[in-house]
Amino acid sequence: MCLSIPAKIESIEGDMAVCSVGGVTSNASLQMLDLNDIQIGDFVLLHTGFALQKISPEEAEATLALFEEYESFNEMLDVEERETGTRIV
Amino acid sequence: MQYIDEYRDKEKIISLSNRIRFESHKPMRIMEVCGGHTMAIQRFGIPTLLPDHIQLISGPGCPVCVTDRAYIDKAIAYSRLPEVIIATYGDLIRVPGSTSTLDREKASGADIRIVFSILDALTLAKKNRKKKVVFLGIGFETTAPGSAAGIIKAQMAGLFNFYVLSAHKIMPPPMAALIDQGVKIDGYIGPGHVSTVTGSSMFEFIPEKYKLGVVISGFEPLDILQSIYMLVLQHERNDPSVEIQYSRVVKPEGNPKALELLDEVFELRDDWWRGLGVLTLSGMGIRSKYEEFDAEKMISVDVEPTREDKGCICGSILKGVSTPSDCKLFGKVCTPSDPVGACMVSNEGTCAAFFRYKKH
Numbered sequence: 001m002c003l004s005i006p007a008k009i010e011s012i013e014g015d016m017a018v019c020s021v022g023g024v025t026s027n028a029s030l031q032m033l034d035l036n037d038i039q040i041g042d043f044v045l046l047h048t049g050f051a052l053q054k055i056s057p058e059e060a061e062a063t064l065a066l067f068e069e070y071e072s073f074n075e076m077l078d079v080e081e082r083e084t085g086t087r088i089v
Numbered sequence: 090m091q092y093i094d095e096y097r098d099k100e101k102i103i104s105l106s107n108r109i110r111f112e113s114h115k116p117m118r119i120m121e122v123c124g125g126h127t128m129a130i131q132r133f134g135i136p137t138l139l140p141d142h143i144q145l146i147s148g149p150g151c152p153v154c155v156t157d158r159a160y161i162d163k164a165i166a167y168s169r170l171p172e173v174i175i176a177t178y179g180d181l182i183r184v185p186g187s188t189s190t191l192d193r194e195k196a197s198g199a200d201i202r203i204v205f206s207i208l209d210a211l212t213l214a215k216k217n218r219k220k221k222v223v224f225l226g227i228g229f230e231t232t233a234p235g236s237a238a239g240i241i242k243a244q245m246a247g248l249f250n251f252y253v254l255s256a257h258k259i260m261p262p263p264m265a266a267l268i269d270q271g272v273k274i275d276g277y278i279g280p281g282h283v284s285t286v287t288g289s290s291m292f293e294f295i296p297e298k299y300k301l302g303v304v305i306s307g308f309e310p311l312d313i314l315q316s317i318y319m320l321v322l323q324h325e326r327n328d329p330s331v332e333i334q335y336s337r338v339v340k341p342e343g344n345p346k347a348l349e350l351l352d353e354v355f356e357l358r359d360d361w362w363r364g365l366g367v368l369t370l371s372g373m374g375i376r377s378k379y380e381e382f383d384a385e386k387m388i389s390v391d392v393e394p395t396r397e398d399k400g401c402i403c404g405s406i407l408k409g410v411s412t413p414s415d416c417k418l419f420g421k422v423c424t425p426s427d428p429v430g431a432c433m434v435s436n437e438g439t440c441a442a443f444f445r446y447k448k449h
């Protein structure tokens with residue numbers, strides 16, 4: 001029930017939109033969002049028929065960039081483990 | 090799928106898990122208070138990615154699970170009135186009441202419809218003007234704004250055969266109550282979707298008063314691991330604070346329009362939580378200016394006395410002091426297809442999540 005999913009806006013009419021989630025479409029009320037800030041192609045978080053928030057592509061990128069950082073840190077540890085022959089984690 | 094797959098990358102999961110092992114030294118008990126997290130943690134096997142000294146425990150975050158059995162009994166009593174149509178999210182339909190379930194009432198002829206949104210319930214009311222449509226409003230701050238919007242829409246459309254039976258609740262009181270009641274926790278994985286509506290500031294009292302960190306988390310495995318990592322850093326440095334990991338969705342100020350809707354329609358009242366008892370100002374009742382849409386005020390009905398099941402330890406599971414494997418009924422008498430307690434019904438319930446992803 002608490003399931004809320006990223007849905008892509010396919011079309012907008014007034015404060016209602018048609019959204020798609022992995023190929024399945026459903027109606028969504030946009031009344032809780034700033035309509036001036038919403039365009040076709042945006043992703044929103046959909047919950048029980050209401051879009052609760054627009055998903056920020058910039059913030060999503062920033063989070064993903066952090067994951068890259070962890071990966072390179074991990075590679076560094078691997079190298080150190082190999083060179084010193086000790087297990088770090 | 091966008092915003093999903095990139096948060097499930099195996100290589101990145103392993104490197105983040107290693108990073109946690111590298112940074113974490115002190116033992117920790119981390120509680121998640123959102124049913125969506127409970128489900129994701131079991132589904133993606135998150136505990137296996139953590140060092141042994143980090144323990145994850147589930148809290149009271151499944152709305153169906155914490156709901157009073159008396160509420161289900163009341164919904165069942167309404168469903169037996171010939172003029173009533175019950176509109177409900179699917180999760181509630183199999184939750185055991187004292188002597189029946191909505192599902193059983195439906196099989197014996199009650200008019201009970203499963204809806205995905207309160208907007209569908211409004212359509213039902215429009216099409217069935219001679220009937221009274223009672224919408225079962227359960228859920229936390231994530232779901233309640235929809236109910237508020239529905240009530241306002243009903244008023245604008247003059248749909249006076251539409252009612253909401255509210256069991257809506259807010260998240261901060263149980264988070265405080267758990268600590269007050271002595272449950273040992275070293276940090277909270279904060280509820281991502283609740284916070285989408287409320288923002289992060291309402292959790293500030295937790296580091297201030299209780300010296301515990303809260304990291305508001307997304308729902309994919311990398312989100313959850315990163316949140317745990319952030320909690321580990323806070324714990325190691327003795328520097329608890331409220332942080333947002335799920336920044337692609339959660340803004341510090343939340344969603345102002347949704348908050349306005351909540352405040353317009355609901356007021357806080359004391360409410361009962363399974364496992365925790367009555368918590369002061371933890372539930373949302375409908376304000377008197379919207380009372381013509383309040384099922385409790387407008388439709389009187391006799392409700393049978395509430396009976397709890399013996400043997401079900403849902404309450405202490407919701408408090409994080411027991412796990413489903415401590416329950417003698419788990420997996421034997423109580424299964425998702427034949428649930429004894431509420432924690433086995435909803436997908437987000439701890440017992441259901443354990444059953445599905447662990448011990449078959």
Ligand code: SF4
Nearest residue numbers: 401402416423430440
């Ligand atoms: S397994 Fe069933 S009976 Fe046992 S605590 Fe969970 S819901 Fe209750």
